[in-house]
Amino acid sequence: MKKILLPKKSFYEKVFEITKKIPKGKVCSYGQIAVMLGSPRAARAVGYALNSLKKNGLEDVPWQRVINSKGEISFKGDTIRVNLQRKLLEQEGIKFNMLGQIDFKKFGWLT
DNA sequence: ATCGTGACGAACG
């Protein structure tokens, strides 16, 4: 009988790992990451994790590559961060349409 | 332990 070893790492730790796995020039949505973690409905938690990340050390995590399901950068009130994220993504070769959205068909990690 | 919150998502009207 075996017992299923539950992940030692906290949910958001796993979020970080997955985020690190996102190749340069690709993007992924919160919901998609939530699915990878086994909780398709935990998109909010994913966002929460990345938010917490900013005070942990976002240097190791390409949080910029994580966007919402609409392919758009989702920030609340921090337009400064939005600008930064967009800038970083553009530096990786990701392009935004005139709506400020990213085409998952082209830049989606798993899509 | 309970409550509130938050970088979301899908459904409704």
Add this chain to the structure above:
DNA sequence: CCGTTCGCCACGA
């Protein structure tokens, strides 16, 4: 089409 509501999960106080 847009705005709003509900549900979801994990974390901090």
